[in-house]
Amino acid sequence: MKTTLFTIFSLLSLLIFGQVGIGLPANQTPTETLEVNGVFQLHDGNELFLENAGPYMGTSGNSIMMVHNTDTNTLNKFDPGSMPFAAITFIPYHFDNVSAHGLHNYDTKIDASKFYITIGGFFVLKEDGNTSIEMTGSDSHFPLYSARAFVQNGTWRLKFDLNNDRQFDHLVDIYLNVSVYYNNFLTKTNTVKSVNMNGNTSGSTSKPDGAIE
Structure with missing residues (x-):
């Protein structure tokens, strides 16, 4: 002793x-x-x-x-x-000469069992760089674009399309800002948050399940 x-x-x-x-x-x-x-x-x-480890400035x-x-x-x-990947990776996708029907199913080859991805923003140009985008149809009761990521056959796919069966009048260039999250670093996940706004433009409800205390 x-x-x-x-x-x-x-x-x-x-x-x-x-x-x-x-x-x-x-x-x-x-x-x-x-x-x-x-x-x-x-x-x-x-x-x-x-x-008292202190802040890390590096x-x-x-x-x-x-x-x-x-x-x-x-x-x-x-x-x-x-690491061959980061906890969060930002990938700007630029699709040239896309069909007038839009982008329906682009396979990113990103493993859905390891990663989660979201589309954070987008913009569209004509194939010649012109910003005057026109489309067929005149129905204004539906949102113009539908941009989303979805899983098919184990990999993440990207979609960017016009709603209500419209289409562009020309080939287009589509730019998507995609964020990729490594699942092992996602310690909190959330269920769907459904909120009835009762026709109001503002309001408040309980915080999401995974929100920081």
């Missing part, structure tokens, strides 16, 4: 007054207050708390993160720059 206490107090003293290296080669001197070369393992029921691309491996119950280093 005395030996254990002496070891603990010795380690604490080194942390306060100098540098400690764990698992470093014999010829390597630690350069930080605590420098560890190896894997840190958490036993069942134990937790790790970092007090970028994820040039940093190493500490992550908890739930399979081995160990702490491991994680380099976001080594």
Whole structure:
């Protein structure tokens, strides 16, 4: 018991007054207050708390993160720059010379079991770059465009079309702003939020299921 206490107090003293290296080669001197070369393992029921860690002012691309491996119950280093994908990726799609009937089913080849995608914005030009877009039909009781992402045969598809069976009078160029989310980083998901506005233009209701507390 005395030996254990002496070891603990010795380690604490080194942390306060100098540098400690764990698992470093014999010829390597630690350069930080605590420098560890190896894997840190958490036993069942134990937790790790970092007090007053402070804000991180760098970028994820040039940093190493500490992550908890739930399979081995160990702490491991994680380099976001080594991932083949990001937690959220922005992809601008530009479709040239699209049929006058619009874009009905474009296969992005993005795996729907791993990713979730949304269309955040769009604009349309004529194939020659002209902004004067015309279409057939005069029925104004339906929204003009329908832009959505959907899943078919395991991959995400994109659709951009005119409503009510209309079509453009010419080939068009379609620009879609698409956001791709990695499912493993989506810790909260929401059910459909249905709100009856009772004819009003403003209102309030309960927050979504996954909203931050």
